[in-house]
Amino acid sequence: xxxxxxxxxxxxxxxRGARTPFMETAGAYAKxxxxxxxxxxxxxxxxxxxxxxxxxxxxxxxxxxxxxxxxNVARECMLGAGLPSTIPxxxxxxxxxxxxxxxxxxxxxxxxxxxxxxIAGGTETFSDPPxxxxxxxxxxxxxxxxxxxxxxxxxxxxTLRPRDLLPEMPSASDYTTxxxxxxxxxxxxxxxxxxxxxxDRYTARSHALAVQAWEQGRYAEDIVPVQVQGRDEPVxxxxxxxxxxxxxKLARLKPVFDRESGIVTAGNxxxxxxxxxxxxxxxxxxxxxxxxxxxxxxxxxxxAGVDDLFSEMLLGPAMAIPKLLQxxxxxxxxxxxxxxxxxxxxxxxxxxxxxxxxxxxxxxxGLSQAFGAIPEDKLNTWGGxxxxxxxxxxxxxxxxxxxxxxxxxxxxxxxxxxxCAGGGLGAAILLENANRL
Numbered sequence: 001x002x003x004x005x006x007x008x009x010x011x012x013x014x015x016r017g018a019r020t021p022f023m024e025t026a027g028a029y030a031k032x033x034x035x036x037x038x039x040x041x042x043x044x045x046x047x048x049x050x051x052x053x054x055x056x057x058x059x060x061x062x063x064x065x066x067x068x069x070x071x072n073v074a075r076e077c078m079l080g081a082g083l084p085s086t087i088p089x090x091x092x093x094x095x096x097x098x099x100x101x102x103x104x105x106x107x108x109x110x111x112x113x114x115x116x117x118x119i120a121g122g123t124e125t126f127s128d129p130p131x132x133x134x135x136x137x138x139x140x141x142x143x144x145x146x147x148x149x150x151x152x153x154x155x156x157x158x159t160l161r162p163r164d165l166l167p168e169m170p171s172a173s174d175y176t177t178x179x180x181x182x183x184x185x186x187x188x189x190x191x192x193x194x195x196x197x198x199x200d201r202y203t204a205r206s207h208a209l210a211v212q213a214w215e216q217g218r219y220a221e222d223i224v225p226v227q228v229q230g231r232d233e234p235v236x237x238x239x240x241x242x243x244x245x246x247x248x249k250l251a252r253l254k255p256v257f258d259r260e261s262g263i264v265t266a267g268n269x270x271x272x273x274x275x276x277x278x279x280x281x282x283x284x285x286x287x288x289x290x291x292x293x294x295x296x297x298x299x300x301x302x303x304a305g306v307d308d309l310f311s312e313m314l315l316g317p318a319m320a321i322p323k324l325l326q327x328x329x330x331x332x333x334x335x336x337x338x339x340x341x342x343x344x345x346x347x348x349x350x351x352x353x354x355x356x357x358x359x360x361x362x363x364x365x366g367l368s369q370a371f372g373a374i375p376e377d378k379l380n381t382w383g384g385x386x387x388x389x390x391x392x393x394x395x396x397x398x399x400x401x402x403x404x405x406x407x408x409x410x411x412x413x414x415x416x417x418x419x420c421a422g423g424g425l426g427a428a429i430l431l432e433n434a435n436r437l
Contacts, residue, residue, distance in 0.1 A: 304426040
C-alpha cells in the first residue's frame with residue numbers, strides 16, 4: 001500500500017510548455033511535415049528547460065490529421081528532436097482533444113509510478129493534408145500488387161473510369177452527421193440563443209487581447225523560433241491575429257454556413273493553422289530531485305460527450321466543466337483562471353449560456369441551480385483561438401501552457417482548461433498553482 005508521502009510525490013506537475021508560432025495554413029510552414037513541427041517544439045522544450053533528454057521516460061503526442069508516412073508521429077517527432085531512441089513514444093487521437101488526452105494519459109502514468117519525467121503535446125499541419133486515391137483505384141492497385149502481369153493490368157484498367165483517377169479530397173464534415181463544425185455551430189446558435197453582434201464583439205475582444213499579450217511579452221518565453229527554408233529570419237510570432245479587428249468590420253462579413261439566417265462568418269471563426277507544442281511533465285518528487293520548478297499541478301481531468309450530435313456538437317465544455325468542478329468540490333467562484341478553446345465565437349457564447357442556465361443544469365447535470373457563466377474578466381485574458389489560430393492538436397498545449405503561466409503571474413490557485421471537439425466531445429482539466437502546495 002502506498003503512503004500519503006508517496007502519493008504526494010507522484011502528483012503530476014507541469015514544469016514548462018513550449019510551442020512553435022502558429023501560422024496560417026499554406027503559409028510559412030507549407031513545406032514542413034507535421035513531425036517536423038513537433039520535433040521543433042520538443043527540441044525547443046528540452047533547450048528551454050535544460051533537462052538531460054535521456055532522463056525522459058516517455059513521449060506522447062496527439063494529432064488529428066494523420067500523415068500515412070508517419071503513422072506514429074510522436075516517435076518521429078522525438079527522434080527528429082534528437083531524443084535517444086531508447087525512449088518509447090506513442091500517438092493519440094481524439095479529434096481536437098488529442099493533446100488533452102496525451103497530457104491526461106501521461107499524468108496517469110506519473111500518478112501510477114509508471115513514469116517520472118515525460119513529454120506530452122501535439123502537432124498539426126493542414127498545409128499538406130493526405131489525399132486518398134478513390135476506392136476503385138485503390139482496389140485495382142491492390143490487385144496489381146498481387147498479380148502485376150500484363151493480362152491482369154489490362155483487366156484492372158478495364159474496370160476503371162476517368163473519375164476514378166481523380167484524388168479524393170479530405171472532408172471537413174463530421175463522419176456521422178455529415179455536417180461541418182460550422183453548420184453544427186449554427187444549429188447550437190438556434191437551440192441555445194446566440195446573437196450575431198455578441199459573436200462579433202467577442203471575436204474583437206479575442207484579437208485585442210492577443211495583440212496586447214504579444215506586445216506585453218506574455219508569449220515570448222514559450223515560443224520556439226522556426227527556421228524555414230527560403231526565409232532570412234526565423235518565424236517567431238503567430239500570424240492570425242489582427243490589430244485592426246473590431247466589431248464594426250466583423251459585422252460586414254457574410255455568414256458562410258447558413259447564408260440566410262446564420263451568424264458564423266469567416267471573421268468570428270478560428271482559422272485553420274499549422275503548429276506544434278509540447279509540455280514537460282513530471283512527478284512532484286522527481287521535480288524536486290532534479291531541482292526543476294513546477295508551474296502547476298494537474299489535479300484532475302474529465303472527458304465528456306454530448307447528447308445530441310446535431311445541435312450540441314461543440315457543447316463539450318458545458319458538459320465537462322460542471323462534472324470536473326463537482327468531483328473536486330469546487331464552484332465557479334473558486335476558479336480564477338479560465339482557458340477555453342475558441343473554435344467559434346458563437347460556440348463559446350452557447351456554452352456560456354448553458355452554464356448560466358438553471359434548466360440546462362437540471363436537465364443535463366441533475367443540479368438544482370445553474371453552475372454560472374464564466375466571468376469574462378477571467379476568461380482567455382491573453383486572447384484565444386479566434387485570434388491566435390487553431391492547429392487542432394497544438395491548441396490544447398497552448399491553453400495549458402497559458403493557464404499555468406497565468407496562475408503564476410496572477411498568483412491564483414485554480415485554473416480550468418476546457419475544449420470542445422469534433423464528434424461531440426469535450427474535456428476539462430483542473431490545474432492548481434504549484435506554489436500553493
